[in-house]
Amino acid sequence: MECVAAIDVGGTTMKGGLVARDGTILYAERRPTPRAEGAEQVIAAISAFTGDLSRPRGRMRPVAVGLAVPGLVTPTHAVFSAAFGWRDVPVSAFTDVDLPVALGHDVRAAGEAELVYGAGGGRDVLFLPIGTGIAGAVVLNGSPYGGAGGWAGQIGHIPVRPDGLPCGCGQRGCLAAYASAGAIAARCGEPSAEHVLRRMRQGDQAAAAVWREAVEALALALATYTLLLDPAEIVIGGGLSQAGDALLEPVRARLAERLAFRPAPDVRASRLGVQAGLLGAALLGWGGVAHGGLRRREGARRGCP
Known part of the structure; x- marks a missing residue:
């Protein structure tokens, strides 16, 4: 079954999962956000989480990654986050997987999920x-x-x-x-x-x-x-x-x-409760499938203050 690997990065917890096109959460997992350890460690934790979620699980086959993060975000960069202390982090820094990757603002993505599902x-x-x-x-x-x-x-x-x-x-x-x-x-x-x-x-x-x-x-x-x-x-x-x-x-x-x-x-x-951000990240991922997304090999520069 095709699905997307979705991660909603919060200040305390990262919510990840595999989500079908209709919004069904097929698998869910939470991991702590190592915010106190600095921006590099948060980026590394996100990368590890995306890598783990992107592996096939039984019949579930991820076809893209949707990543929702706080702060000022463009489709290609996490420009700034006061919460994590990062600046100008390219989407390629967040994952090593060879799948389309879509990056978006966490709250805006969650709001879109409310419009679609909630x-x-x-x-x-x-x-x-x-x-x-x-x-x-x-x-x-x-x-x-x-x-x-x-x-x-x-x-x-x-x-x-x-x-x-x-x-x-x-x-x-x-x-x-x-x-x-x-x-x-x-x-x-x-x-x-x-x-x-x-x-x-x-x-x-x-x-x-x-x-x-x-x-x-x-x-x-x-x-x-x-x-x-x-x-x-x-x-x-x-x-x-x-x-x-x-x-x-x-x-x-x-x-x-x-x-x-x-x-x-x-x-x-x-109505979506704490799952709104995860479903918003999934919508980003499915949008990446539709539009080609960005891929890991398009660059590997990290930027942290």
């Missing part, structure tokens, strides 16, 4: 995965929008509190410093946002205060986005979406209050 069926949609960080996939008039330089959707760096908490990007008061799953966990000294939610449900006031601040920051950023681009719906994905109504209900309420003179867009959870 909840985002509208023509004007914001897909917002919230995990280690926050970024958005902007869909305008039915098409993904990257902006003039490919930076559209960096919602995690909208300042929600001028001179607030420091953010990894170098600014202060960014949405991601308050509402990302990573920030929520760190502010409570917990390993994950899930632990914070558990404490809040048990009546812990400190955890509840951090959660309220996250909701308030998220509602403010979404109100700003709504007033600028008027989406029909906002689809929340990523690990934090697993909180369900504990997140969605207060965000809907505060967003409606901040949009006093107009109705708020629908806010809903991703």
